[in-house]
Amino acid sequence: MADFEVPTIKEDIIVPHINPGVMEGEGPFVARPEHQEALGFPGELVDNWQEAAVAKMGEMLKKYRSLKVFMDSCVKCGACTDKCHYFIGTADPKNMPVGRQDLFRKVYRRYFTIGGKLFPKLVGAEDFTEEVLNDWYNYFHQCSECRRCSVYCPYGIDTAEITMAAREIMASIGKGMKYSNEIIGKVFKIGNNLGLPEPALADTLEGLEEEVEDDTGVAVKYPLDQKGAEILLVTPSADFFAEPHVDGLIGYGKVFHEAGVSWTLSSKASEAANFGLFIGSYENMRRVALRIREAAIDLGVKRLIFGECGHAWRVAYSFLNTLAGPFDFLDQRYPVPQHILEFTLGELKKGTLNIDKSQNDDMTLTFHDSCNVARASRIGPTPGSQFETPRAVIKAVCNNFVDMRPDTIKEGTFCCGGGGGLLTDDLMEVRVKGALPRMTALKEVVEEEGVTHMAAICAICKSQFSKVLPYYGFGMDQIVSVHQLVSNALILKGSEQESEQAEAGA
C-alpha cells in the first residue's frame, strides 16, 4: 500500500530514539511560476536569493516582534522535544520543535546577532547556504502549524509562527509550495480551493436538495447568492465535494430549515479556508478574507456563520476583524462571526430541533479536537467553549460518546497529520507518520470502549483521516462530520420520519 514503512501502533504513545536524517528529502512539489506570480511572488528562485532572504528576514523581525522574541528566548530546556506528532511518528530530530526552530535560529544568529556575526561557530550560527535552504524547504513542510508544542513551552514559543515566517521568506525568494499556492490562486480566480465555478456549485446544491427531499419528503433549500437572506454561511468547498464533508453540509441546511431562518451561500466566498495563513503571507490572507466581507455586503446579510473548518475558524475568530473589518453593518446582537456549532447548540437548547438520538445508535462516537479550533479560538463566549460546544452537540444527538485519553484531546490535541498545507499526496509519508499519536489514542478507545467512529469539525481533518485510517487498519468511513450526526438525528417537521415517530408513539 505504501512505499515507506507505516509505523505500528504500540501500547502507548512512545517517544522514539532519535534517527537523524531519516526524513531528509526534497520536500513537496515546488510552486510553478504561474502559481507564484498570481500571489505576488517571483516565479522562480531569484538570482540574489540569499541576500533577498536575509533582507526579508530582517523586515519580518521588525514587523513581528514575536518572531524576534521566539528567536531569543529559547533556553533549550527540552520540554517541546517529545510533543510534536511528526517527531513521534518519524524520530527525525529536526522534527522536534526546537530542532525545527533552530533551522531558522541559526540563520537569524548569523545575520542579526553580534555573537553570530563575530563567532558563528561558538553560538550555533550558520550562513544561509543552498543546503540550509533545502533543509528549510523540506522540514518547514513537515510542520502542520498545529501549535501543540507551544502549549508545553515555558516561554510560549510558537513554532507555527516560525514555520510561517520561513515559508513566507521562501515564497518571497521564489521557492513557494505548489499545493498551497496553486490553491490560493484558485480562490482569487474562481472563489474556492477546488476551483468549483458557480454553475457547478449551483448544480451540486440542487442535487443535494433533491437528495434530502427524497430521504425526508421535505423541501430543504440550499440557497446560493440569495440577496437579503439573514445569514451568510461560509464553509469549506470540500463540503460541496467530498465525503463525509457533504453530510455535514446537509446537516447545516436542515438545522437552518428547522430554526426557520433565511440563509445563503455565496459563489464569491464559496470557501471558508484561508491558506494565506499556512504560507504566512499576511497580504494573501487579507485578500482571501476580504472576499467574505464583499460577499456579506453584496448580499445584504445580517449575520455571518462559518461551517466546519479548523483553520478558517482560527482566521475568522482571531483575525477577521482586523483583516477585513469592521463588520459594523452586521447585526451586533449575534457573535461576529459565529460558528455553526454555536448556532446549532443554541437551537438545541431552545428546543426548536426534534431530535431522535436513537438514529445514531449504530455508532459509538469519539471526538477529534482540531488543532486550530482547540488552541486558537472559542466556540461560544467562555474559555473552553471550543471543547464544550462540539461535545455538547454530539451528546445531544448521540447516545454513545466517549473521549480519548486526556493528553490527546482539548488543548493537548494531536494534529490529524495533514494540517497547515500538508494535505497533499506528495507528502503522504509525512501525513501517515504524523497521524501515529492520534491513531494510537483512537485504537485505545476502539478496543476498550467499543468506539466505532470519530467525529471532526475540520475539512482537512476529515480528508486526512479518510486517507490515513486505512494505513492503520481502520475503515475510511470511520470519520464523520459532527453535523452529519445532527442530520441523522434531526426529525424534520412534516417529514416521513415525523409520521413514523408519531405512529410509533401512538
Add this chain to the structure above:
Amino acid sequence: MASIELNGKSYEVDEEGYLANLNDWDEDIAKEMARLDGAELTDAHWEVINFLREYYDEYQIAPAVRVLTKAIGKKLGKDKGNSKYLYELFPYGPAKQACKYAGLPKPTGCV
C-alpha cells in the same frame, strides 16, 4: 515536464502523472495510465470516465462525489450509486484516480 510516450505520440503530464493538456486525451492514454498503475479498464470504469468527461465539458470541474454517485446510480442501478462501488473500481479514490484516467486535472483543496 515529464511525458508518456505511446504509439509514437507524446503525452505531457505533470509531476503526479495527470495530463498537462486536456485536449491530448484519448482512450489509448487512459488505458496506458491504468496499465502503469497495474489496473485494467472495464466497461464499468468507462461508464465513470465518460461521465467525468461529459461533466467536465459542461462545468470545467470534476463532479462532486454525490453528483457522481447519483449519476452512476441512475445509469447502472441504485446498488451502484454509492462511493463504496466507486472505491471498488478506483481504489485510490474516484476523485483522483478516475480524474487522472479521464484526462482531467486533479481536484485540489481539502479533499
